[in-house]
Amino acid sequence: MSKKILVVNTGGTIAMSVDDSEGVKPLDDQAVNKILPFLEKHADVTMKNLLNLPSPHMTPAIMNQLRLDIEEAFQHDHYDGIVITHGTDTLEETAYFLDLTLSVNVPIVVTGAMRSSNELGADGPVNLISSVRVAADSDSLNKGVIVVFNDEIHAARHVTKTHTSNVATFQSPQYGPIGTIAKKSVQYHHAPLDREHYAITHADANVPLIKAVAGMDPAWLQFLLEQKIDGLVVEAFGLGNLPPAIIPTLQQLLDKGVPIVLVSRCYNGQVQDIYDYEGGGRKLKEMGIIFSNGLNGQKARLKLIVTLQKTRTFKELQQLFDH
Numbered sequence: 001m002s003k004k005i006l007v008v009n010t011g012g013t014i015a016m017s018v019d020d021s022e023g024v025k026p027l028d029d030q031a032v033n034k035i036l037p038f039l040e041k042h043a044d045v046t047m048k049n050l051l052n053l054p055s056p057h058m059t060p061a062i063m064n065q066l067r068l069d070i071e072e073a074f075q076h077d078h079y080d081g082i083v084i085t086h087g088t089d090t091l092e093e094t095a096y097f098l099d100l101t102l103s104v105n106v107p108i109v110v111t112g113a114m115r116s117s118n119e120l121g122a123d124g125p126v127n128l129i130s131s132v133r134v135a136a137d138s139d140s141l142n143k144g145v146i147v148v149f150n151d152e153i154h155a156a157r158h159v160t161k162t163h164t165s166n167v168a169t170f171q172s173p174q175y176g177p178i179g180t181i182a183k184k185s186v187q188y189h190h191a192p193l194d195r196e197h198y199a200i201t202h203a204d205a206n207v208p209l210i211k212a213v214a215g216m217d218p219a220w221l222q223f224l225l226e227q228k229i230d231g232l233v234v235e236a237f238g239l240g241n242l243p244p245a246i247i248p249t250l251q252q253l254l255d256k257g258v259p260i261v262l263v264s265r266c267y268n269g270q271v272q273d274i275y276d277y278e279g280g281g282r283k284l285k286e287m288g289i290i291f292s293n294g295l296n297g298q299k300a301r302l303k304l305i306v307t308l309q310k311t312r313t314f315k316e317l318q319q320l321f322d323h
């Protein structure tokens with residue numbers, strides 16, 4: 001019997017068209033629906049046009065609404081798998097947010113396209129067909145939210161957009177894809193070990209992300225002392241070190257009770273408390289800064305937005321970021 005798959009469209013280039021005079025934008029509201037006949041051979045597909053957003057317009061609040069909509073659709077009708085189409089710019093963020101929060105135990109696949117629907121070599125149709133095949137495959141169960149793109153399957157936690165235009169943009173640095181899509185089969189070769197789930201009610205925390213650069217001026221951060229922020233993520237150098245000039249401002253934020261999560265600007269490896277010079281990781285750890293475990297900045301921000309609903313104490317947040 002064919003599997004029941006729900007495809008939820010949220011927008012992005014997969015739903016856009018190119019017009020020589022106007023550039024790329026959502027010109028044809030049927031762009032994704034036109035792929036439907038090609039999906040029906042692989043599963044019993046229901047398509048729902050939920051949003052038509054360029055993904056730079058995505059917000060954590062919209063991601064949370066998407067989570068609620070999926071949970072509701074699932075309660076209403078038991079689907080065997082769910083596919084979400086999404087713009088690629090923030091796709092990894094929505095995929096990871098859903099990975100942390102969605103309580104639906106069927107394969108959840110996120111996909112999109114790098115080339116618009118009427119462009120030569122458009123990758124949207126094949127990515128969507130592959131996604132439906134993956135969502136309908138029982139081996140996709142218990143892998144968390146997965147991203148299917150360019151014949152590869154990636155874990156939401158590790159995947160990131162690595163190229164501005166190439167169709168092979170989604171990669172999982174250091175880990176690689178967890179599976180591949182062949183002409184006739186879906187093949188998994190790894191499974192994500194660490195999976196986390198948080199029951200949340202909203203995604204309203206205000207958590208900025210800042211990146212360390214050489215010669216950083218503390219004035220760039222001082223305005224944060226006047227803002228109502230719930231937390232802060234800092235992309236540090238290398239193993240987790242920062243310019244000494246910004247340490248007093250970070251200390252003031254900590255003193256105000258603002259949790260600060262440290263990630264690295266490097267896209268391989270994780271931050272650790274090794275260096276003991278001023279601004280070095282050991283000093284940052286002593287100050288109470290929370291060290292994240294290999295997440296990139298944009299994902300650590302979402303994890304902080306989510307985990308702040310569980311606890312606000314630095315120590316407990318550190319335990320959650322150890323995963």
Ligand SMILES: NC(=O)C[C@H](N)C(=O)O
Nearest residue numbers: 012013054055087088089
């Ligand atoms: N390829 C894409 O989907 C990029 C587009 N700017 C978006 O994220 O909506």
